[in-house]
Amino acid sequence: xxxxVLYHCPCLSTSDIPPPPHLPSSSHSxxxxxxxxxxxxxxxxxxxRCVSVEVxxxxxxxxxxxxxxxxxxxxxxxxxxxxxxxPNCRNTLAAVPADPESGDGRIPAGxxxxxxxxxxxxxxxxxxEIGITFEKPTGLAAQLxxxxxxxPDSLEFDRLKEHFDAFLRTSALAASTSGTHHHSTHHxxxxxxxxxxxxxSAALARDIPGVGKYNPLARSTTGRGYGKDRSVNKDEMxxxxxxxxxxxxxxxxxxxxxxxxxxxxxxxxEVASLEQRWENSWVTPxxxxxxxxxxxxxxxxxxxxxxACTHILIKPEQKSQSVRYKIKLMAxxxxxxxxxxxxHMRQLRDELSKRNLGKSVAAQVDEPPPGMVAGxxxxxxxxxxxxxxxxxxxxxxxxxxxxxxxxxxxAEKARRPPFAISLPTAKFPISPFAEAWExxxxxxxxxVEDDELGIGMGSSLSASVRxxxxxxxxxxxxxxxVLERKANKTVVGGEVVIxxxxxxxxxxxxxxxxxxxxxxxEGGDLGVHPSKPEIRRFEFYTVVDLGPIISREEARMxx
Amino acid sequence: xxxxxxxxxxxxxxxKAEFIETDTGNKVSRRATIAGPQNIILGGKTIISSGxxxxxxxxxxxxxxxVVISLGRYCLVGEGCILxxxxxxxxxxFNYYPMxxxxxxxxxxxxxxxxANIGNHVEIGKNCVIGKFTFIKDxxxxxxxxxxxxxxxxxxxxxxxxxxxxxxxxxxxxxxxNVEAYTKGYYARFxxx
Numbered sequence: 001x002x003x004x005v006l007y008h009c010p011c012l013s014t015s016d017i018p019p020p021p022h023l024p025s026s027s028h029s030x031x032x033x034x035x036x037x038x039x040x041x042x043x044x045x046x047x048x049r050c051v052s053v054e055v056x057x058x059x060x061x062x063x064x065x066x067x068x069x070x071x072x073x074x075x076x077x078x079x080x081x082x083x084x085x086x087p088n089c090r091n092t093l094a095a096v097p098a099d100p101e102s103g104d105g106r107i108p109a110g111x112x113x114x115x116x117x118x119x120x121x122x123x124x125x126x127x128x129e130i131g132i133t134f135e136k137p138t139g140l141a142a143q144l145x146x147x148x149x150x151x152p153d154s155l156e157f158d159r160l161k162e163h164f165d166a167f168l169r170t171s172a173l174a175a176s177t178s179g180t181h182h183h184s185t186h187h188x189x190x191x192x193x194x195x196x197x198x199x200x201s202a203a204l205a206r207d208i209p210g211v212g213k214y215n216p217l218a219r220s221t222t223g224r225g226y227g228k229d230r231s232v233n234k235d236e237m238x239x240x241x242x243x244x245x246x247x248x249x250x251x252x253x254x255x256x257x258x259x260x261x262x263x264x265x266x267x268x269x270e271v272a273s274l275e276q277r278w279e280n281s282w283v284t285p286x287x288x289x290x291x292x293x294x295x296x297x298x299x300x301x302x303x304x305x306x307x308a309c310t311h312i313l314i315k316p317e318q319k320s321q322s323v324r325y326k327i328k329l330m331a332x333x334x335x336x337x338x339x340x341x342x343x344h345m346r347q348l349r350d351e352l353s354k355r356n357l358g359k360s361v362a363a364q365v366d367e368p369p370p371g372m373v374a375g376x377x378x379x380x381x382x383x384x385x386x387x388x389x390x391x392x393x394x395x396x397x398x399x400x401x402x403x404x405x406x407x408x409x410x411a412e413k414a415r416r417p418p419f420a421i422s423l424p425t426a427k428f429p430i431s432p433f434a435e436a437w438e439x440x441x442x443x444x445x446x447x448v449e450d451d452e453l454g455i456g457m458g459s460s461l462s463a464s465v466r467x468x469x470x471x472x473x474x475x476x477x478x479x480x481x482v483l484e485r486k487a488n489k490t491v492v493g494g495e496v497v498i499x500x501x502x503x504x505x506x507x508x509x510x511x512x513x514x515x516x517x518x519x520x521x522e523g524g525d526l527g528v529h530p531s532k533p534e535i536r537r538f539e540f541y542t543v544v545d546l547g548p549i550i551s552r553e554e555a556r557m558x559x
Numbered sequence: 560x561x562x563x564x565x566x567x568x569x570x571x572x573x574x575k576a577e578f579i580e581t582d583t584g585n586k587v588s589r590r591a592t593i594a595g596p597q598n599i600i601l602g603g604k605t606i607i608s609s610g611x612x613x614x615x616x617x618x619x620x621x622x623x624x625x626v627v628i629s630l631g632r633y634c635l636v637g638e639g640c641i642l643x644x645x646x647x648x649x650x651x652x653f654n655y656y657p658m659x660x661x662x663x664x665x666x667x668x669x670x671x672x673x674x675a676n677i678g679n680h681v682e683i684g685k686n687c688v689i690g691k692f693t694f695i696k697d698x699x700x701x702x703x704x705x706x707x708x709x710x711x712x713x714x715x716x717x718x719x720x721x722x723x724x725x726x727x728x729x730x731x732x733x734x735x736x737n738v739e740a741y742t743k744g745y746y747a748r749f750x751x752x
Contacts, residue, residue: 034733034737035733090723091711121708299726323716323734325732330733346569350569354572
């Protein structure tokens with residue numbers, strides 16, 4: 001695994017100290033920076049798991065038609081136009097004219113009439129196999145409507161609905177006639193309401209004794225108690241006969257027709273796979289040749305809100321295929337980005353790229369497997385990028401891993417690879433983000449040219465850092481500390497010493513805290529002068545993964 | 560010499576003799592087969608790698624100047640790629656249709672692309688097959704070894720994989736900036752040896 005830095009999102013938990021990285025469960029709370037959001041009101045990081053999501057618009061992924069939210073429910077979240085999925089391979093179907101039956105090979109110019117069929121250009125399935133043809137290539141959904149209406153599941157559902165509807169009406173009528181007169185206006189209203197809500201409220205009244213008092217449907221029966229209600233339901237419910245015998249239908253679970261089917265099977269491909277079958281909730285077709293084309297389900301564009309303050313974090317544009325956003329609060333615009341570079345890997349890769357020069361991609365030698373040999377000391381570099389328009393001062397600190405004294409303590413300790421990290425502990429500044437033309441030409445500093453540093457940076461430079469760099473810059477190449485600064489990036493070096501018997505990955509939690517001076521009116525609402533700049537700080541945890549450790553035996557075997 | 564520590568990715572080296580650099584910054588390999596170059600438009604800073612075949616000669620019948628293939632800025636056509644405009648027989652007439660590719664599009668090695676329209680910030684993997692008359696919208700990522708059947712429409716911000724290519728997941732909202740930074744960084748690192 002390439003070295004990576006993942007950011008911690010506390011996800012509204014009370015403690016924002018992340019779990020130690022050697023625990024397998026810790027991986028769920030760390031995310032790459034480009035998937036995180038930042039709420040300005042709460043001043044907190046939000047991830048995809050803790051935001052509250054709501055749908056902004058719906059569109060069909062095939063015709064890209066934006067479906068208004070009102071008709072989404074009517075169309076059962078599917079595209080109502082000509083978009084269908086092949087039941088075999090889930091590819092989109094195209095409406096093509098069926099081949100003419102005549103032996104005449106030539107296609108007459110300008111004529112493409114004739115019955116149309118749906119055809120999949122990946123697996124060559126076509127709707128003629130199940131006998132569905134169309135007269136014209138548009139409005140396929142309407143033409144298929146009559147097939148769908150006569151399907152056994154929708155007929156069954158309609159009959160069920162009629163049955164319960166009739167029963168609900170009679171029970172409501174019974175309740176109202178036994179009640180007082182002045183409730184009749186209420187009941188005429190409730191009769192006009194949705195029969196589904198009436199059924200739901202009756203069911204609720206039955207199950208929870210207290211609710212019936214507030215239910216206008218049951219209000220009239222308070223005098224009689226709830227026993228009458230229950231007995232009314234039990235007595236008057238007529239028995240429902242289903243339209244077709246379930247056991248006799250093929251595919252509905254082990255009945256006679258299924259057994260006959262299995263007996264006469266010739267190859268496994270005749271039976272539909274589970275993925276192909278569960279689109280249909282009623283009777284799943286068992287044979288592949290019975291599978292019908294499926295309407296394409298709609299996709300949605302979502303807007304996301306902070307769970308704590310309901311501030312909008314992401315608000316997409318109305319147009320279905322536009323990738324711009326009206327509001328986009330990404331964490332990458334607020335938190336410094338961190339990239340890890342391992343110099344020893346880079347040297348290996350540089351040699352490789354020289355060897356690969358001129359070779360085609362297929363013939364190139366692959367990258368060497370990443371890893372660090374146990375018992376050695378390696379240096380790594382953290383490349384931090386400042387996205388803000390103000391300079392920031394960053395301080396890094398490695399989180400101490402608490403050794404647990406629980407009964408499973410020894411096992412935990414063995415799993416935790418022993419290594420020591422040394423990072424610069426002093427604060428170091430990073431310049432603000434600005435357009436490329438604003439930077440001076442030769443800002444490539446190696447820590448020695450402090451004069452140019454003093455010009456460009458302003459007052460955020462701390463004297464200790466400058467002094468430290470002057471001391472070490474010329475003596476020997478530094479590995480720990482600020483290595484380089486350019487534009488709005490700073491490279492900081494660190495070292496890791498790996499123990500001799502270490503195993504696993506080198507992973508450690510790192511706390512990054514930075515302070516910045518904000519001059520804008522945000523400081524004004526504290527009651528201070530709006531123009532007074534105040535120092536604000538923010539901190540977040542990250543997990544740094546430097547890669548696996550190659551044990552010394554393996555390294556010796558490779559050599 | 561290990562280079563500046565600030566560049567986190569290694570430079571991608573090429574031999575200077577192999578690539579022709581135009582004044583708009585396009586780098587075209589001499590070993591790429593470009594047919595009909597007068598019908599091909601390259602936006603600036605596009606890299607066409609060796610072994611790729613771009614058929615600008617398959618133009619639709621008709622008078623005048625026709626643009627057959629147009630590529631945007633900061634594009635990368637990988638090695639061994641084939642870019643061929645799609646064709647259709649409609650009412651007895653056979654015709655080629657122009658292929659339009661947006662900015663910041665990276666096409667992996669050995670991919671066959673016959674799509675009609677590719678949007679901006681699209682990343683296509685290696686060994687893919689993009690069928691005829693495919694419409695790929697913006698900020699799409701297509702995994703390696705995907706086969707996209709003809710006439711597919713790929714909506715924006717999706718990740719497609721498999722064969723036939725199917726929708727896997729939505730990409731994060733910051734995809735546009737990430738892909739833009741990646742393609743610009745790639746061009747900056749693409750240096751003569």
